[in-house]
Amino acid sequence: MTPLLPALSAFLLTLSLAAPAAALDPTQLPPQSRSVVQEPARGAHQPPVPRAAKLLEPALHLPKSQTPGVLRVALTFDACMGEVDQRILSVLLSERIPATIFVTARWLRRNPQTLALFKAHPELFELENHGENHVPAVDQPMQIYGIAAAGSPQAVEQEVAGGASAMQAAGVDRPHWFRGATAKYDVSAMMQIRAMGFRIAGYSVNGDGGSLLGAALSEKHIANARDGDVVLAHINQPTHAAGEGVARGILALKRRGATFVRLSDVPDLSDETLTH
């Protein structure tokens, strides 16, 4: 007699959000955003299906300043695909604000002029690795915000190494930081990425909700950043309202007296606590 096993076709993953204050606004996300993992029905004659990985969305903070009143913030921008948001880029250039830009190979191919501009201003822009094809760095098959994850260690390696190779082929220094598409990982993929020589770039303020927030909320999130925050926003969506708010939020932060740093400007910045 076959024991009755529940034929689960799907179950929900519990997301571990390390940056709760910065969580994405679920109303702005596609309906697939609950990270439902599809599993085949389990029968008595099939091998057990491994449990799906728990996803982590790691946080990253700069060390707090020891001096009262200092407001040190790292602005990080993802350039996933698409083009460049001149509303944000023009503020960074005209205000001489340094930033870390996470680029994909896809974005690099499509934006040679902006890449040349970034390379012409090494005092402002640090370029880091956002992967080859904007595939989430998760080594089990699943959908995250409607995007298919890499799905295997080999595909994670391809995404990470392919992104770095494209950067070096484009004349950019070898990256030291990696931020995967969706900024979510499973623990084994995080260990793999670190073993490849990259640190994993979390964040502490979700500035623009994946570029889907309105301008006012994006402005507020960024303008209210605190000392030690690592802000995540997008610089590749010139048609989205969020970018206007991101630009205004950066200006507001500057008026508050913020000191802006890139990740490479902070030698004691560590991602070591991310997997705990």
Ligand SMILES: [Zn+2]
């Ligand atoms: Zn992205």
